[in-house]
Amino acid sequence: MEALKRTPLYQEHLRLGGKMVEFGGWEMPVQYESIIEEHKVVRNVAGIFDVSHMGEISITGKDTIPFADYLVTNSVATLKNGEICYTPMCNERGGVVDDLLVYRISNKKVMLVVNASNIEKDFNWVLERAKDHDFDVSIENISNNVAQLAFQGPRAEEILRGISQVKLEDIPFYHFVYGKVNGIDCLISRTGYTGEDGFELYIDPEAAVPLWRKILEVGKPLGVKPAGLGARDLLRFEACYMLYGNELSDEISPLEAGLKWAVKLDKEFYGHKALTAQLEKGLEKRLRGIELIDKGIARHGYELYADDKKIGWVSSGMMSPSTGKRLALAYVEKGYWKIGTEVFVKIRDKFVKAKIVKTPFYRGSVKSKA
Incomplete structure (x- = not known):
């Protein structure tokens, strides 16, 4: 090991x-x-x-900005130097390879800040994508520095x-x-x-x-x-921020995760075709907030039920000290994700009553971009 x-x-x-x-x-x-x-x-x-433990990947060179824009769903081209964007990075099926931050350092340099568990995966992914259109860039994993x-x-x-x-x-x-x-x-x-x-x-x-x-x-x-x-x-x-491996994965799209605001379909990026098709077809599941009405804590992987059938699963769930409520984030099937809808979380052998609620669960002193 x-x-x-x-x-x-x-x-x-x-x-x-x-x-x-x-x-x-x-x-x-x-x-x-x-x-x-x-x-x-x-x-x-x-x-x-x-x-x-977070990873940092440096991209430099003549094609840095167009390459970064191709790599991620959010817009790097519209960032000013000294600005940052949060963004998913997608595979060809529209699933999320990782969610990351892009720091626009200059017109010829950006830094990607990626999740610790995905450093090698992301670095190799970025190297592969640079070959797609023969981008003139240098890519370096600077995490150890x-x-x-x-x-x-x-x-x-x-x-x-x-x-x-x-x-x-x-x-x-x-x-x-x-x-x-x-x-x-x-x-x-x-x-x-x-x-x-x-x-x-x-x-x-x-x-x-x-x-x-x-x-x-x-x-x-x-x-x-x-x-x-x-x-x-x-x-x-x-605060309802994503945790990769819980809310996001290679099989979950940013649209399903409620990250449409970070997906700019008016530009070309890897996975664009899949996300466009998903949007046209309509989403089958969406990430929603859940509050448990009865006692119990909904943990990652627990199943959701309504009308005697499985309608989703919990991605994260905890007792929230800031609100005093038993809350969860869960992927919920179409037809059941409306605010106020009653659902049940299967906790061991019991079906615990819950309802769909608004997110985020809590907003603190975080600044606004406005």
Whole structure:
């Protein structure tokens, strides 16, 4: 069995009492003290996450922008330099190879930020797609040269401002700048995966420990703490952000996942034909929010029923601390996805009553693009 990879902060996680688990081929902290406590810290103040396991792919060259536009469903050509877009990347059937962020650095350079479990798959996919039209680009997997910290919460800007050498308030949502934080060279972006405001700091791996420690030091008087994968999953779930392998896969299209806003059918991209055909035919299933009326937690893979037949399955489900409700995201068949529709979740041998509800379940301090 292949050894698990470790981020530059591995020893820090151990020092802070992190409970380490396997995630996407990496050894990562699922929690330190408590998932609920870490969730609360991010919702109320700010928490720091080690997301150095995420992958980074650099694309440079004359055809960088047209190639990136061909690679993903969202529009890279309409981004200004210094802007970011969230986007699916599709296969020929319209299924999602991965969901990722595209950072437009210049007219001849972009950075793709991809999911940890998909780094090799995505890198090979990007290399193959470059051959489709003989694009003049250079593609490099720079994941091992980049560490990433995510500092998320309503007071993230206020806390980070004290050690930042750039004006954080001047960075709009889904934009980035190059600058220094505590004297350390960073690419600083403002996206987030928690439903709260915050920043991502891309740095040299050797700078990860000193910057991590400094943020914890300056944030300590306000209650800043490190947060693990457990809190991160709970936070993204409440905000209804996708988790690859749950809401998205090679077999699920972005249209079914409710990501039509990130699919620009007025341009050519890989998988365009399949998504156009799916839209013309009409969707057979869609991702929907569910609230359980009776007791129980709907877990990933649990089946949904209505009218004595299976009508879908749960992609993610948890007890939501922010709302006090038992919630789930689920793929639901046509005819049953209207808000308010009564459905049943099969939990072991019981059918638990639930209803289709609006998403997102929770909206925090996250900025708007408007």
